[in-house]
Amino acid sequence: MKHIPHKTIERLSQYRRALLLCLSKGKDHIFSHEIAKIQHITPVQVRRDLMLIGYTGTLRKGYKIQELIELIGEIIDSKEGQKVAIVGIGNLGRAIIKYFKNKRPKLAIVAAFDSDPKKIGKKFSGVTCYNISDMPKEIKNQNITIAIMTVPDDRTIEIADLLVKSGIKGILNFTPRPINVPDNVFLEEYDMTTSIEKVAFYVKDVQA
Amino acid sequence: MKHIPHKTIERLSQYRRALLLCLSKGKDHIFSHEIAKIQHITPVQVRRDLMLIGYTGTLRKGYKIQELIELIGEIIDSKEGQKVAIVGIGNLGRAIIKYFKNKRPKLAIVAAFDSDPKKIGKKFSGVTCYNISDMPKEIKNQNITIAIMTVPDDRTIEIADLLVKSGIKGILNFTPRPINVPDNVFLEEYDMTTSIEKVAFYVKDVQA
DNA sequence: CTAACACTGTTAATTATTTCACAATTTTCT
DNA sequence: AGAAAATTGTGAAATAATTAACAGTGTTAG
Incomplete structure (x- = not known):
């Protein structure tokens, strides 16, 4: 092909x-x-x-x-399926877990990570939340290849680096802070603010 | 220019x-x-x-x-600023309101809409939630030009139509259901599932 | 049986976006 | 002062993505 x-x-x-x-x-x-x-x-x-x-x-x-x-x-799917982690259990992280639950059989969200002690150990829509510091361990043990980042802006870089160190293969970054990853990690970034501002720009034009 | x-x-x-x-x-x-x-x-x-x-x-x-x-x-900003509404106060809607709060002075989220009676009348991060059926009224009264849709999949079309009828100028649709709008309404659609599947696709390739 | 129609599949053309390559110019160094 | 280095701005080239145009081929209607 x-x-x-x-x-x-x-x-x-x-x-x-x-x-x-x-x-x-x-x-x-x-x-x-x-x-x-x-x-x-x-x-x-x-x-x-x-x-x-x-x-x-x-x-x-x-x-x-x-x-x-x-x-x-x-x-687009891999035969064996791929495991996904959500990093950051704020509203956005929870929205994604909830929405994804049982949606794509080949893409299972198998872990969540956060650093809030109140969240660690709890389950969110059936997904267990681990401490961010345990990411390297869990990513390896559970063979997680994809991470979705929904962490607070100012922790983005640090956490992305930890993901890379943990051997993650792909990152979907929903924070507004661009991150750097080596060539062998696939990176996709999406920034809501940009979309909103884009709509605002074209709407402004229409009005004029 | x-x-x-x-x-x-x-x-x-x-x-x-x-x-x-x-x-x-x-x-x-x-x-x-x-x-x-x-x-x-x-x-x-x-x-x-x-x-x-x-x-x-x-x-x-x-x-x-x-x-x-x-x-x-x-x-990219309009001089007078533009008013934005969030339609659908699930986790995603709340995430956006919270994140946007006081971020862009020219883009104020001034209203939320939902049809859950438990949410109507309440405030979310300072933004009042109205009944979806009041959208036409509120959009006109408050001069809202932009709507962000974070509603359940199966209500997407119906609610989008109502937004258009209410005179909205731009829609940012976060649901996975594409909507139809007339030419004079600017539409931007973003679908998280697509991003996740895209990452999965390229990660799969890397592994092979 | 023939003509008109409604689709697909694909080559070629077009448009949109990105990158190259380099002239121009200011700063720094010697 | 003159040479080297750094950086902008941009025309031209390259690449990526979309659209046009149309041949091919069943299907339907007369």
């Missing part, structure tokens, strides 16, 4: 979610223009993405939803 | 945050390569972004932090 663009990977994840929903409504085939409509993109884009993963629909029938879901799974 | 790319707008927001932090540490000038380092991008990218907004640094001194912050503010 050729190289798949980042953007396509993101869309595949979204297609899958949309498809699962369609499937649950009893639909069994879907056209590129239907997917496109749901995702606010063009049908060509959908067809191109599917082309990249080598999926072929049926002329005038569209794509077989069940099959496509499975193929996307083969592309 | 020429057209500013979406990506540049996002980076400007991030530069500003980084710059504020530098300023608070007593720094007064900064080089493009320093900003670049913080944001994990190239110095050229920084210089080009600043070029686009017409800011000119001093050769061998770099950029004046205070000035640059102000200029970015002129570009």
Whole structure:
């Protein structure tokens, strides 16, 4: 398989979610223009993405939803599944755990970390919270490869460094502080403030 | 001023945050390569972004932090400020309110909405929660232009429609359900699951 | 049976974004 | 003062992502 663009990977994840929903409504085939409509993109884009993963629909029938879901799974999931930790059990951390609970079978949140003694040892939506200082140990023991950071701004760097030292393979950083990781750690950063400010910018323009 | 790319707008927001932090540490000038380092991008990218907004640094001194912050503010903030509502007071909604509290003077969260009677009338980090059915009234009365949606998946569409009917100008949708809005409403969607799956995908690759 | 239609798959063109390469200029050093 | 170093600003090139255009092919309708 050729190289798949980042953007396509993101869309595949979204297609899958949309498809699962369609499937649950009893639909069994879907056209590129239907997917496109749901995702606010063009049908060509959908067809191109599917082309990249080598999926072929049926002329005038569209794509077989069940099959496509499975193929996307083969592309983006790992066979054995991956273990995820949430670092920082504030409102955001709890929101993510709760939302993710049993959503993706191949991506299990198996641990939470915080440094508040009141939280350590407790369970949040079924996930045990450990002390941040135990991260190296737990990450190794439980074979956790992905960390989601929702810690207070001013502890971001320090905790990211500890994650890297613990051998984490990928980090999703929700704090507004960019972090540095070595090349062999995949980093994705998302900053809500930026999104809000972006909306504000374009709304301002519309008003003018 | 020429057209500013979406990506540049996002980076400007991030530069500003980084710059504020530098300023608070007593720094007064900064080089493009320093900003670049913080944001994990190239110095050229920084210089080009600043070029686009017409800011000119001093050769061998770099950029004046205070000035640059102000200029970015002129570009991305609206003069009078804008009012924001959070729709859906789950963990995520609360996280956003709490985080945003007094962060951006030009973007005030002035209302929250939920349909849980236990939440209506209460304050969350100082923001009053109204009944969702009162959205049209409150959005008009308080002149709210931006809504952040953190509602349960299955109510997303319905609530988005109500927001549009209420005359909202921009929506930031954090639910995993894409929504449809007319052209005169700016829409930004962010889906955490996608980010997590993306990290998982690239981590899987690294392992292989 | 033929024509019109409705889709997919893909090459080519276009647009958006990033990076390269370097001239210009100030500062520092000798 | 002159040479070396550091840094900005930007045109041009490269890369990435999207869209257009259309050939191919079942399907439906007459």
